[in-house]
Amino acid sequence: MSEAGHRVVDAPSLLTAENLVVTYGAIEALHGVSLTVRKGEVVTLIGANGAGKTTTLKTIVGLLRPKYGRVIFDGVDVTGRPTHEIVGRGVALAPEGRGIFPDMTVLENLELGAYRQPDRIQFRRDLEQVCTLFPRVKERLKQRAGTLSGGEQQMVAIGRALMSRPSLLLLDEPSLGLAPLVTQTIFDALSELNRAGLTILLVEQNAHLALARSHRGYVLETGRLVMSGDANALAQDARVREAYLGQ
Amino acid sequence: MNIWKPHLGGRSWLGGIAVVAGFFLLNEAFVHGVFGYGLSAYYLRVITLVGISMVLAVSLTLVNGCAGQFSIGHAGFMAVGAYASAAVTHFGGAPFIALLEILPAWPVHTLRLWVSLAVGAAVGGVAGWLVGLPTLRLRGDYLAIVTLGFGEIIRVVLLNIEPTGGALGFTNIAQGPEVPGRSPDQRFALFLEETMFFWVALVATGTILVVGRLAYSSFGRSLAAIRENEIAAAAIGIDTTRAKTTAFVVSAALTGVAGGLYAHYDNYLNPSSFTFLRSVEIVTMIVLGGLGSLSGAIVGAGVLTILPEALRDLTRLFPPSVTAAAPFLASLPDYRMVLYALLLVGLMIARPQGLYGRREWPWLARLFLTRDGEKGVG
Ligand SMILES: Nc1ncnc2c1ncn2[C@@H]1O[C@H](COP(=O)(O)OP(=O)(O)OP(=O)(O)O)[C@@H](O)[C@H]1O
Ligand SMILES: [Mg+2]
Numbered sequence: 001m002s003e004a005g006h007r008v009v010d011a012p013s014l015l016t017a018e019n020l021v022v023t024y025g026a027i028e029a030l031h032g033v034s035l036t037v038r039k040g041e042v043v044t045l046i047g048a049n050g051a052g053k054t055t056t057l058k059t060i061v062g063l064l065r066p067k068y069g070r071v072i073f074d075g076v077d078v079t080g081r082p083t084h085e086i087v088g089r090g091v092a093l094a095p096e097g098r099g100i101f102p103d104m105t106v107l108e109n110l111e112l113g114a115y116r117q118p119d120r121i122q123f124r125r126d127l128e129q130v131c132t133l134f135p136r137v138k139e140r141l142k143q144r145a146g147t148l149s150g151g152e153q154q155m156v157a158i159g160r161a162l163m164s165r166p167s168l169l170l171l172d173e174p175s176l177g178l179a180p181l182v183t184q185t186i187f188d189a190l191s192e193l194n195r196a197g198l199t200i201l202l203v204e205q206n207a208h209l210a211l212a213r214s215h216r217g218y219v220l221e222t223g224r225l226v227m228s229g230d231a232n233a234l235a236q237d238a239r240v241r242e243a244y245l246g247q
Numbered sequence: 248m249n250i251w252k253p254h255l256g257g258r259s260w261l262g263g264i265a266v267v268a269g270f271f272l273l274n275e276a277f278v279h280g281v282f283g284y285g286l287s288a289y290y291l292r293v294i295t296l297v298g299i300s301m302v303l304a305v306s307l308t309l310v311n312g313c314a315g316q317f318s319i320g321h322a323g324f325m326a327v328g329a330y331a332s333a334a335v336t337h338f339g340g341a342p343f344i345a346l347l348e349i350l351p352a353w354p355v356h357t358l359r360l361w362v363s364l365a366v367g368a369a370v371g372g373v374a375g376w377l378v379g380l381p382t383l384r385l386r387g388d389y390l391a392i393v394t395l396g397f398g399e400i401i402r403v404v405l406l407n408i409e410p411t412g413g414a415l416g417f418t419n420i421a422q423g424p425e426v427p428g429r430s431p432d433q434r435f436a437l438f439l440e441e442t443m444f445f446w447v448a449l450v451a452t453g454t455i456l457v458v459g460r461l462a463y464s465s466f467g468r469s470l471a472a473i474r475e476n477e478i479a480a481a482a483i484g485i486d487t488t489r490a491k492t493t494a495f496v497v498s499a500a501l502t503g504v505a506g507g508l509y510a511h512y513d514n515y516l517n518p519s520s521f522t523f524l525r526s527v528e529i530v531t532m533i534v535l536g537g538l539g540s541l542s543g544a545i546v547g548a549g550v551l552t553i554l555p556e557a558l559r560d561l562t563r564l565f566p567p568s569v570t571a572a573a574p575f576l577a578s579l580p581d582y583r584m585v586l587y588a589l590l591l592v593g594l595m596i597a598r599p600q601g602l603y604g605r606r607e608w609p610w611l612a613r614l615f616l617t618r619d620g621e622k623g624v625g
Contacts (some may be wrong), residue, residue, distance in 0.1 A: 063481060081602075087484035099479035101472055112472050115465070116484040164484060 011038040013058065014168055014199050015073075015091075016055030020069035022052075022059050029055045031223045032069070037168065042190070042200045044210040044231065046244050048222035053203040054096050056220070057170050060201075061093045062086045073168070088116055092166035094157040096173055096203075102146025106137060109145050109156050113163030123163075130159040133189050158189070168199045176205045185245050207244035209236040219244070248298055266452060274445035291444060293556050299508050300548035302454045304532040305541055306501035311530065312539035314494045315461050315474025316383070320394025321502050322525035323378075323401040324371045328503025330411055332367030333420045333510035336360075336435070338410075340423040344432060356438040360446065364507040371503015372496050374401075379495035381418065384488050398526055405440055405518040416517035420510055436514055443512045444456035450508060454501050456614065463615035474539075509527070531587075535594060537601030542608045547601075551587075558586055 015037040022030040030051045037043045047053050058064040060071055062083040070079045078086050087093075090111075101109050110130060114123045131138035134155040140148060144229055145156055161169055171190070175183040183206065191213055194200055204210035211217050217234040219227040227234065232242050277286040278292070286294075303325065310318050336359065343359040374397075382393040411417045419425070421436035461467050469490045472480035481487050510516050532551045536543025570577040594602075607615075 061482060063478060082486065082488075083481040084484045084486040087482065093482040095478055095482055101475040101479065103475055104471065108468075112468065112480075113483050114417070115469065115472075160483065229622050 007102060012038050013037065014039045014041075014074060015201065016070075016072040017056070017060060018070045018072070019066045020056065020059055020071070022055050022064055023067050027068075030059070030066075030225055033220070033223070033225055034069075035218050035228070037060050037199060037201050038201055039167075040194070040197065041216060042194050042202060042214040044204055044207075044214040044217040046204055046207040046210065046217060046240075048243075049205075049223070051220040052223045053220055055223075056174055057093060057172050057201070060086075060170060061091055084116075087164060087166075088243060090165075090167040092161035092164050093152075093170040093172065094161045094166070094172065095175065095226055097176065098150075098153045098157040100148075100153050100156050100160070102144070104145055105142055106145050106148070106156055107141040109160050110137075110141075110163050113160035116164060122165075126163050126165065130162055133162075133192065134159055141177065151186070153176065154182075154186055155189075158186070160174045162193070168196070168201065169193070170201050170203075172203045173205060174202070175209065183209065205244075207240065208235070212233045254506070268448065270445050270448040270452075273448070274442060277444055277550050278441050287342065293553060294510060295444050295447050297549050298444070298451040298550045299505050299512070300529075300532065300552045301451045301545055302447075302505035302508065303502060303529045304536070304544040304548040305451075305454050305499045307457050307529050308533050308539065308541060308544045309458050309461065309470075309494045310500045312533055312544070313467055313474065314470040314491055316491060316495070317388070317391040318394040318495070318498075318524070319526050319530055320378070320396070320398035321529050322521040322523065323394070323398030323419075323500075324374055324499040324502040325506035325509070325525070326398075326401050326521035327374045327506070328367035328371035328500075329506030329510040329516055329521075330405060330408075330417065330505070331370035332363040332507030333417055333516055334411060335363045335366045336511065337362075337417070337420050337423055340432070340435065343435070347434070352434065352438070356435055359435060360439070360511060363511065364450075364504050367503040367507030367510075368500040368501075371502030371506065373501070375496040375499025376492065379492045379499070383491040383495060392508070395523065395526070398521070398523060402518045402521050405521070412516070416515055417510075418515055420514050422514075422515065435467065439511050439514065443508070445510050447512070450504060454504075455541060455611075457497075459611070459615040461494075462541065463612075466490065466493070519540060531591060533601075535591065535601055537603035537605060539605045540601070540603040540607055542606070542611055543601050543603035546603065554587065554590070 013036045015035075017033060017035050019031050020033045021028065031042070033052070033056055035043070035045070035056075045053050045056065055064060060073075062071075062078065062081050062085070064148050065080050070077055073086065073089060073091060076089065078089065096176055101112065104112070110127060111123075114126065117126070119121055131141075136152055137155050137159055140152060145153065148156065158169075158171070158174065161171075174186050174190075178186070185208055190200060190202070202210055202214065211231045214231040216229065217231045218225050219234065219240060227237065227240065251355055268594050275281075277291050279285065303321065307318065307321050310316050329552065339362075340359070345357050345559065346355045346358075378393060378397050379390075382390045405411065406414050418438075421439055422431035422433060428617075462470070469480065469485045472483070473490060477487055509520075528551060534546035535545045535548075535550060536545070536547030565576050
């Protein structure tokens with residue numbers, strides 16, 4: 001049993017990726033990846049550099065088009081649909097390396113997160129929630145986002161993703177380059193969001209922390225899933241410990 | 248999203264009438280003179296060309312400034328707009344000449360000009376769509392290459408189209424085709440000669456308003472997002488291809504109008520006016536002014552249009568005896584482009600962000616202010 005709380009084994013699937021094959025030109029980056037995220041779960045995808053984690057997330061949101069395979073979100077086949085449509089259906093991505101808009105203020109970043117949310121009152125409410133979740137963000141609403149610290153930028157990236165009111169949040173290495181304390185803060189926020197009902201698919205190299213906060217996990221190795229299962233079990237697995245936990 | 252919807256002032260139409268009236272009076276003063284003082288034809292020409300440059304620079308700002316894409320083929324859109332609208336004027340004069348029999352002259356001429364300009368806009372826009380749609384899906388550098396190629400192709404095609412004069416140029420645009428045994432109808436040409444400053448000023452103002460309102464709307468904000476981080480822009484649900492294509496089509500259409508103005512102002516067109524250098528010149532205007540700043544585009548257009556003319560005057564600084572002794576002084580104007588380049592290099596070193604960076608004149612920005620009093624891109 002993980003820190004993330006109760007287990008959600010029987011919940012219906014929110015996201016299903018089936019046999020994804022993705023190529024960059026002649027290079028095949030994913031050789032048939034299948035994974036499932038159920039409603040209310042936190043699922044972690046771990047893997048070494050270049051394993052294809054980012055590629056998987058990009059394919060799910062339609063930034064890349066799979067050569068074979070399907071992506072099913074909330075019962076709808078969204079394979080090959082444009083990103084803005086998939087995002088409109090309730091998927092949000094906090095991209096690798098944070099991907100904020102550096103020349104805009106924090107507030108403008110968050111406003112853009114609500115790009116497809118025309119309701120001004122709802123926007124205020126969501127903004128308030130993000131500010132409660134990340135008080136550091138609230139203090140810096142008028143600051144140029146590019147001048148924030150790495151951790152603050154990550155908070156803005158997550159906050160911006162939340163502003164679109166997603167039902168599934170995809171996070172690409174939120175702990176990248178962050179001090180352990182800031183990483184803790186961010187994972188605490190993610191756990192809180194999950195308790196409030198948000199489904200999360202997390203890509204991490206920080207396997208230890210990520211698995212501790214997840215219900216289930218997948219291990220990706222050079223474009224192939226090599227292991228999957230309960231997060232605790234994975235964290236105990238000898239091969240995972242050796243390869244990703246440095247133990 | 249309605250957060251950045253531009254706010255239309257309650258009395259903006261009053262301002263509009265005042266501006267139109269002001270341009271009209273200026274036009275009368277410039278063309279006919281007041282109290283015996285008029286503007287020389289030369290200066291009027293420079294001012295009018297500045298206005299056309301402003302249309303070019305401001306519309307390119309939407310693509311290269313706001314959306315962060317890189318088009319270096321806008322001379323091509325100017326050319327298709329210019330030739331299309333010139334062709335409509337040249338070959339489609341008959342109904343208007345017939346109308347002159349039953350209606351007063353100026354409304355007919357005005358209608359004729361606007362029909363031609365509208366065709367220039369439409370053809371420019373369609374060309375923009377055809378070029379933009381396949382390339383804007385790709386990364387920025389492809390757009391540069393394709394627009395460059397497009398500009399050159401258009402020029403070469405125009406060189407070989409006989410009805411519009413080919414390499415000899417398109418002459419007597421306003422007079423229409425020559426009919427043996429009949430003297431050409433000069434009325435539209437005269438009308439244009441006397442009113443083009445007015446029309447150019449009007450279109451330039453309209454372009455600034457249209458582009459400004461777009462740049463400072465939620466659409467403009469989505470362009471800014473694309474410019475700053477295209478993947479993140481897509482990830483927050485912006486239809487990036489559509490936003491870029493829209494910006495590109497609007498920009499190309501306005502550039503087509505600028506071409507139409509240019510055609511009707513000179514009453515003559517030549518494909519050699521639309522070389523790659525022309526595209527670079529427009530890019531230079533907005534880089535000089537500050538990429539993304541409309542104020543910068545306006546100033547850049549002014550500087551780069553007036554500067555070569557001012558440099559042309561350099562020789563007048565020296566008496567003929569001096570230029571005879573030192574012939575290179577007489578050829579100074581030939582080095583305009585070199586001086587240009589030096590000035591630009593100097594400026595870019597001193598102010599890499601351009602004259603205005605991303606800032607705007609407050610009075611101009613106020614025209615684009617949003618409902619919440621927030622500023623848009625800036
Ligand atoms: N645009 C691209 N063109 C060509 N190959 C690419 C491209 N993007 C990724 N790849 C390749 O695809 C493979 C998977 O890359 P991906 O970015 O998905 O890895 P990752 O697991 O996210 O790695 P990291 O932990 O370093 O972020 C790598 O071998 C990479 O070199
Ligand atoms: Mg990655």
